[in-house]
Amino acid sequence: MRRLLDRQSLDHSGVVANAAMNRERRLSGTNSYAKDLGFEPLEVLSGGDAWLDLCCGTGRALIEAARLAAGRVEITGVDLVGMFDPVPEGARGLRLVVGSLPAWEPEGGARFRLITCVHGLHYVGDKLEAVRQAVSWLAEDGLFVTHLDPGSFVWESAEPAGKQVLRELRCQGLDYDSRTHRLSCRGPKTVTLPFRYVGADDTTGPNYTGQPAVTSIYRPL
Numbered sequence: 001m002r003r004l005l006d007r008q009s010l011d012h013s014g015v016v017a018n019a020a021m022n023r024e025r026r027l028s029g030t031n032s033y034a035k036d037l038g039f040e041p042l043e044v045l046s047g048g049d050a051w052l053d054l055c056c057g058t059g060r061a062l063i064e065a066a067r068l069a070a071g072r073v074e075i076t077g078v079d080l081v082g083m084f085d086p087v088p089e090g091a092r093g094l095r096l097v098v099g100s101l102p103a104w105e106p107e108g109g110a111r112f113r114l115i116t117c118v119h120g121l122h123y124v125g126d127k128l129e130a131v132r133q134a135v136s137w138l139a140e141d142g143l144f145v146t147h148l149d150p151g152s153f154v155w156e157s158a159e160p161a162g163k164q165v166l167r168e169l170r171c172q173g174l175d176y177d178s179r180t181h182r183l184s185c186r187g188p189k190t191v192t193l194p195f196r197y198v199g200a201d202d203t204t205g206p207n208y209t210g211q212p213a214v215t216s217i218y219r220p221l
C-alpha cells in the first residue's frame with residue numbers, strides 16, 4: 001500500500017528539502033540554465049518583458065540575469081525553500097519569493113514572456129496542475145519550458161501513467177522532447193486534462209537525474 005502525501009506533508013518531506021540537490025545553477029556555462037534549457041534566457045527576452053522562474057533554488061541564475069539586464073526585464077523567482085543567495089545592489093527588477101507550487105500564483109493576473117522550471121517539477125506533487133497554471137500565465141507568444149520525467153506519473157493501480165499523460169499534453173498543444181526531458185509550450189493555453197490528482201509518493205527513489213524525486217499519482221476521469 002502506497003503512503004500518499006498531501007501538499008503540506010510533501011513540503012516537509014526530506015526528498016523535497018534535500019540539501020544535496022542542485023539549487024545553484026548559474027545563468028550560462030556548465031551547470032547552468034542555458035545548458036539545461038537549451039537557450040540563453042536573456043536572448044529570448046526584450047525590454048519590458050517578464051520572466052517567471054518556478055522552483056528557482058538559490059536564484060543564482062536570476063540574480064546574474066538581473067545584473068546583466070539592468071532593469072530591462074522583470075524577473076520573479078519562486079521557491080518553496082527560501083535558500084536564496086543575497087541579492088546584490090544593481091540586480092534591479094528582481095523578486096525572489098517563497099511559495100509552494102501549485103498553490104502559489106502571480107499577483108494581479110500577471111503574464112510572462114518566459115516561464116521556466118529547471119528540474120523543479122520533479123519535487124512537486126500535482127505536477128499537471130503546476131503545468132496547467134504555468135501555461136495559462138504565458139503572454140501572447142510567451143514560452144514555457146520545464147523538465148519533466150514521464151516515469152514520475154503513475155495511476156492509483158501503480159501502473160505507469162506517463163505515456164497517457166504525455167499523449168494528453170501533446171493533444172493540448174504542448175511539446176515534449178524525450179531526449180532532453182523538456183516539456184514546452186508556445187503561447188497561453190487553457191489546458192483541461194482528464195486526470196484527477198490523488199497524492200504524492202516520496203519513497204520511489206531517484207528519477208533520470210539520479211536524485212530521489214517525487215512520484216505523482218493520478219486517477220483517469
Ligand SMILES: C[S@@+](CC[C@H](N)C(=O)[O-])C[C@H]1O[C@@H](n2cnc3c(N)ncnc32)[C@H](O)[C@@H]1O
Pocket residue numbers: 016021022023024025026054055056057058078079080081099100101102117118119120121123124125
Ligand atoms: C533541483 S532544485 C533546482 C533549483 C533551480 N531551478 C536550479 O536549477 O538551480 C529544485 C528546487 O525546487 C524547489 N521545490 C520543490 N518543491 C517545490 C514546490 N512545491 N514549490 C516550489 N518550489 C519547490 C526546491 O526547494 C528546490 O530549490
